[in-house]
Amino acid sequence: MTLKWIKGRQGTGYDKLPLIISRRFKFDSYILRFPVGTSIPTHKDPVALGRHFRLNIILKRPKSGGEFKCEQTIIDWPRVKLFRPDKYAHCVSEVSGSNRYVLSVGWLRPELP
Numbered sequence: 001m002t003l004k005w006i007k008g009r010q011g012t013g014y015d016k017l018p019l020i021i022s023r024r025f026k027f028d029s030y031i032l033r034f035p036v037g038t039s040i041p042t043h044k045d046p047v048a049l050g051r052h053f054r055l056n057i058i059l060k061r062p063k064s065g066g067e068f069k070c071e072q073t074i075i076d077w078p079r080v081k082l083f084r085p086d087k088y089a090h091c092v093s094e095v096s097g098s099n100r101y102v103l104s105v106g107w108l109r110p111e112l113p
Contacts (some may be wrong), residue, residue, distance in 0.1 A: 005033065013038035014092075026050070026108035031059070034066055036101035041094040042069075045085040050108040057104075063097025078082035 008014040017024035017031040044056060045052060056068065058079040068081055070090040085106075092100075 001009050010040050013083040029105045032102040032104050034095045039094040042089050042091040044089050047086045050110050052108055054085050054106040056081040058102050060101040062095045062100040065093050066095040067093045
């Protein structure tokens with residue numbers, strides 16, 4: 001398998017490097033690259049069934065900006081963010097000075113009865 005950067009789905013200039021995508025286990029993993037000048041607007045990532053979780057580990061901070069904001073997080077440490085992108089609005093402020101890199105791991109869990 002050849003690794004190749006693809007454009008992020010928000011259309012704001014960030015890139016994704018797919019590492020693992022499993023439809024069977026409802027799991028994915030990417031390296032996200034945020035070049036200077038990119039951001040992600042406030043949004044939610046709805047899912048048809050289940051609960052969506054995402055763990056973001058900041059590998060390289062930019063010189064300024066690139067701040068992750070979320071209405072509510074499960075873990076909110078300086079370099080580690082665990083949150084529910086399907087349930088809570090989240091965004092990334094504009095990156096400046098240098099690129100930002102994030103390891104992003106997501107998975108879907110079934111709804112609890």
